[in-house]
Amino acid sequence: MELKLNNQEIKKVESLNSVLSKLKQVVSAKKLKTSKQREDILSLIYNSKVHLNSEEIAAIMKKNNKDSSISSVYRILQFLETYGFVTSIDVDKNGKRYEIAAKEHHYHIICLGCGKITEFIDDEIKDKQLQIAHSLQCQLVSDNLRLFVVCNKCQKEQKIY
Ligand SMILES: [Zn+2]
Numbered sequence: 814m815e816l817k818l819n820n821q822e823i824k825k826v827e828s829l830n831s832v833l834s835k836l837k838q839v840v841s842a843k844k845l846k847t848s849k850q851r852e853d854i855l856s857l858i859y860n861s862k863v864h865l866n867s868e869e870i871a872a873i874m875k876k877n878n879k880d881s882s883i884s885s886v887y888r889i890l891q892f893l894e895t896y897g898f899v900t901s902i903d904v905d906k907n908g909k910r911y912e913i914a915a916k917e918h919h920y921h922i923i924c925l926g927c928g929k930i931t932e933f934i935d936d937e938i939k940d941k942q943l944q945i946a947h948s949l950q951c952q953l954v955s956d957n958l959r960l961f962v963v964c965n966k967c968q969k970e971q972k973i974y
Pocket residue numbers: 924925926927928929963964965966967
């Protein structure tokens with residue numbers, strides 16, 4: 814069984830340059846104006862070690878460019894998700910957190926106390942899912958596994974749910 818529990822070990826399957834050039838292709842195919850902000854947000858999500866939410870992304874963008882507005886950030890995030898550049902996970906009532914789509918397939922463990930997200934890969938789970946789908950004569954298209962936990966630190970601080 815292969816279990817990787819370190820965020821940094823989930824490999825990206827594509828370089829930032831390649832992701833950005835795909836963005837350029839979509840933008841020109843859709844006859845949209847190129848936007849520095851769109852590219853910056855995609856780069857930010859690519860390089861981030863954590864799963865940022867839209868408010869955090871907007872705050873970082875604002876720091877670099879005073880003209881950046883939260884509504885434009887929302888619009889761009891929606892665009893990037895629609896065209897498969899980023900994916901989001903619903904963590905809690907605070908909404909979606911984003912990550913780059915060009916990452917090795919992995920699962921998430923989410924702490925209900927502090928919101929910490931840990932990523933992991935487990936080949937046995939992957940095989941089991943395929944087995945289940947095949948046993949029902951189905952083809953597995955995608956999956957989305959989230960484990961909601963109280964992490965060790967939150968247990969010690971008695972943030973028990
Ligand atoms: Zn926690």
